[in-house]
Amino acid sequence: xxxxxxxxxxxxxxxxxxxxxxxxxxxxxxxxxxxxxxxxxxxxxxxxxxxxxxxxxxxxxxxxxxxxxxxxxxxxxxxxxxxxxxxxxxxxxxxxxxxxxxxxxxx
Numbered sequence: 001x002x003x004x005x006x007x008x009x010x011x012x013x014x015x016x017x018x019x020x021x022x023x024x025x026x027x028x029x030x031x032x033x034x035x036x037x038x039x040x041x042x043x044x045x046x047x048x049x050x051x052x053x054x055x056x057x058x059x060x061x062x063x064x065x066x067x068x069x070x071x072x073x074x075x076x077x078x079x080x081x082x083x084x085x086x087x088x089x090x091x092x093x094x095x096x097x098x099x100x101x102x103x104x105x106x107x
Contacts (some may be wrong), residue, residue: 003082010071021076031069038062 001009014021022030041059044051051057070097074081 003085004080006067007071007075007081011075014072014075019074019088024073024076027069027076028075031066031073034062034069036066038066 023025024045040055040060041062044055045057045059073079098103
């Protein structure tokens, strides 16, 4: 599935099952919440914390939740994430093409 197809799929799901998009402000709050849930799993899986009883390693599902809400926000604000990602990669390439290679901390 491409990013564009993902945006279209989420849009169709919202129109079919979701009644309507939540407001942009609500979705921004939901995005923050989902990023927090992702951070919790990463802290337990890769950090110093351990999973609590009943918690599970659902890293992929939490990442998908973050992506879902981001796709919703893109749809409702008219952002084509495919095009924006292409522009962002080009920006980073121009800005950082030698920065990381010359970073002694990364060697």
